Amino acid sequence: KNEVEQSPQNLTAQEGEFITINCSYSVGISALHWLQQHPGGGIVSLFMLSSGKKKHGRLIATINIQEKHSSLHITASHPRDSAVYICAVGEGSQGNLIFGKGTKLSVKP
Amino acid sequence: DGGITQSPKYLFRKEGQNVTLSCEQNLNHDAMYWYRQDPGQGLRLIYYSQIVNDFQKGDIAEGYSVSREKKESFPLTVTSAQKNPTAFYLCASRRRGVSSYNEQFFGPGTRLTVL
Numbered sequence: 001k002n003e004v005e006q007s008p009q010n011l012t013a014q015e016g017e018f019i020t021i022n023c024s025y026s027v028g029i030s031a032l033h034w035l036q037q038h039p040g041g042g043i044v045s046l047f048m049l050s051s052g053k054k055k056h057g058r059l060i061a062t063i064n065i066q067e068k069h070s071s072l073h074i075t076a077s078h079p080r081d082s083a084v085y086i087c088a089v090g091e092g093s094q095g096n097l098i099f100g101k102g103t104k105l106s107v108k109p
Numbered sequence: 110d111g112g113i114t115q116s117p118k119y120l121f122r123k124e125g126q127n128v129t130l131s132c133e134q135n136l137n138h139d140a141m142y143w144y145r146q147d148p149g150q151g152l153r154l155i156y157y158s159q160i161v162n163d164f165q166k167g168d169i170a171e172g173y174s175v176s177r178e179k180k181e182s183f184p185l186t187v188t189s190a191q192k193n194p195t196a197f198y199l200c201a202s203r204r205r206g207v208s209s210y211n212e213q214f215f216g217p218g219t220r221l222t223v224l
Contacts, residue, residue: 041197043215097213099151
């Protein structure tokens with residue numbers, strides 16, 4: 001069983017729709033990261049959170065430590081949001097990350 | 110501009126040849142990482158280094174080697190012992206401190222194809 005599970009694997013939405021990507025993990029963590037990977041391969045960090053909720057523009061990330069679950073929401077989705085979204089959890093004192101397989105999002109105009 | 114550079118973006122090599130992938134950062138980060146990404150799989154850790162002149166094996170270190178002679182540089186050598194070297198390779202760095210509360214910054218990646 002993978003330690004970090006994301007769902008769905010693929011997601012197609014119409015522009016303007018509200019999008020939710022889910023992440024469940026089975027290990028004890030110190031922090032959870034949401035990353036965005038563009039078609040060219042580059043990865044940027046969107047959020048790092050250990051409790052509660054964070055918001056940045058149209059993106060919202062939440063985490064429930066007790067349920068070992070996090071969600072990434074995108075409001076008013078736009079074609080430029082099309083990318084692979086990756087959940088990663090940090091564990092241990094070394095700070096190494098365990099990555100989910102990613103969710104490929106395609107937003108159609 | 111501070112960041113991580115990886116070169117080249119695309120690399121082709123013949124089977125049996127060793128190849129070295131470059132990773133340089135000017136963020137003054139202590140920790141550096143090498144990941145491998147294959148289609149349909151999450152990133153997997155190859156090697157990491159928390160400090161100059163020290164590095165540790167990750168989950169899939171077999172067939173790879175690294176060095177960390179300078180804080181800014183963490184080159185990865187893909188040796189002929191690596192059975193399936195064709196993949197996308199990402200380098201990352203992190204400010205040392207309170208473990209994984211510090212975000213990792215990623216380079217643009219190198220796509221290696223072994224013919």
